[in-house]
Amino acid sequence: MTKKTIALIVLTMFLLTLGLAGCGGQQAAKSAEQSAAKTLKVGSDTAFAPFEVQDEKTKEYVGFDMDLIKALGKQMGIPVEVQSMNFDGLIPALEAGNIDMVISAMTITPERAQKVNFSKPYYKSGLSMVVKSDNNTLKSFKDLEGKRIAVQIGTTGADEAKKIKDAKIREFNTAPEAFLELKAGGVDAVVNDLPVNEYYIAQAGGKDAKIVGEPLTSEDYGIATAKKNTELGNKINKALDELKQNGEYEKIYIKWFGKKPPQ
Template sequence: MSKKLIAFSILAIFVMVVGLAGCGQQPAKPAEQPKPKALKVGSDTAFAPFEFQDEKTKEYVGFDMDLIKAIGKQMGVEVEVQGMGFDGLIPALEGGQIDATISAMTITPERAQKVNFSKPYYKSGLSMVVKADNNTLKSFKDLEGKRIAVQIGTTGADEAKKIKDAKIREFNTAPEAFIELKAGGVDAVVNDLPVNEYYIAQAGGKDAKIVGEPLTSEEYGIATAKKNTELADKINKALDELKKNGEYEKIYVKWFGKKPPQ
C-alpha cells in the first residue's frame, strides 16, 4: 500500500468519526408548541366609561376592556379588540369576523335570537340628559314632540322611537349625540345611565344634567356567535371565577367608585 493510499484512508476514517460524533452531539430540537388562538373581540369603542380610546396611549380602555382582558387571562388566551360601529357588531359575529363582542350590549329577546349571551355582567337602565339650563323637561313624558338624540342600534334608540311625535336623530356614537345636545340641535339625549353619568362627570355638570327616573332596567352581556356554544360556556366559567376571586369587584370599583350590587 502506497503512502498516499494510507494517508487517504486515515483521512477518510477521521472524517467518518468526526461526522458520527457530530451527529451524536446535535440534540433533537423540541417541537414548537402552537400559540393559543387569540380571542377576537369587537366593540364600539366610543362608549365611555365602558370602552373608549385613551388620548395619550391610543389604547382601548374602560370597564368592558379591563373585564374582557381579565376573562381572556382566565381562559389563557390573548385578547385582540377591534373597534367597530355598534350596529355592526352582531353582523360581524354572524359573519365570523370576530369571536365575541363586549360593548355594553343590553340582553334582549330580539338579540338573543341571533347570538348567545353570557351571564349578565352589569345592570343598567336608560336615562335622559338635557342642557343644564333646561327646566321644562323633567321626565320621559315631557319628551313628546321633542327632538331626541340617540345612538343607532341601541335600546335607547328603540325606546325613544316609542315616544309620541318625537323627532329622533340617530348618531353613530354617543359622543356625537352629546355634541348635538350642546350645540342645541336636539332637546335631549336618551342613553344608558352610566354613560350619561360619565359624560356629566367629565363635563363637570356645566353643560348638561340628568333628569327623571331611569326608564328601564337592563342587563349587559358578552355576545358570541349562536353556533359557538363552547366559547360561550368558557366565557361564563371565566366570569364566574373572576367574581369569586375578587377581580371583578376590583375592576368595577376602579371605574364606578363603588362595589357592584349583590
C-alpha cells in the same frame, strides 16, 4: 472510498439537511398559526365611556369592559385582541365569523338573543335622559313627546326613543356625537344608558348638561358569542363566575364606578 462515493454521501447529507430545515419551517409556521388562532378577537364600539374608550395618550382601549375582557381572557388562558367597530355592526361581524365575541355594554334583549348567545349578565344598567343645564321644562320621559331626541344607532336607547309620540329622532354612530349635538342645540335631549350619561356629566363638570327624571328601564349587559360557539360561551361564564369569586370583578367595578357592585 472513491471520489464518486464521497460525492454521493455529501449530496445525500445536503438533501437531508434541506428536508429537516423544511420540516422545521413548516412546524414553526404551523405553531405560529395555532398561536394566532388561540387569540380571541373581541368586537367593541370603543366610544362608550366608561365602558370602552381609546386613551388619547397611549391609544389603548380602556374602560370597565376592556379591563373585564382582559381579565376574562387571562382567567381562560387565552389572549384577547380588541377590534373597534360601530355598535350596529357588532352582531353582523359576529355572525359572519369576523370576530369571536362582543363586549360593548350590550343589553341582553330577546331580539338580539335570536341572533347570538349571551353570557350571564355582568352589569345592570338602565336608560336615562340628558338635557341642557338651563332646560327646566323637560323633567321626565313623558315630556319628550314631540321633542328632538339624539340617540346612538342600534341601541336600546334608540328603540325606546322611537316609541315616544311624535318625537323627532336623530341617530348618531357614537354617544359622543349625540352629546355634541345636544351641546350645539340641535336636539332637546339625549337618551342613553345611565352610567354613560353619568360619565359624560362628570367629565363636563355638570356645566353643559344634566340628567333628569327616573331611569326608564332596567337592563342587563351580556357578552355575545356566535350561536354555534357554545363552548366559548360556557368558558366565558365559568371565568366570569371565578372572577366574581376571587374578587377581581369587584376590583374592576370599584375602579370604574367608585363603589361595590350590587349583590
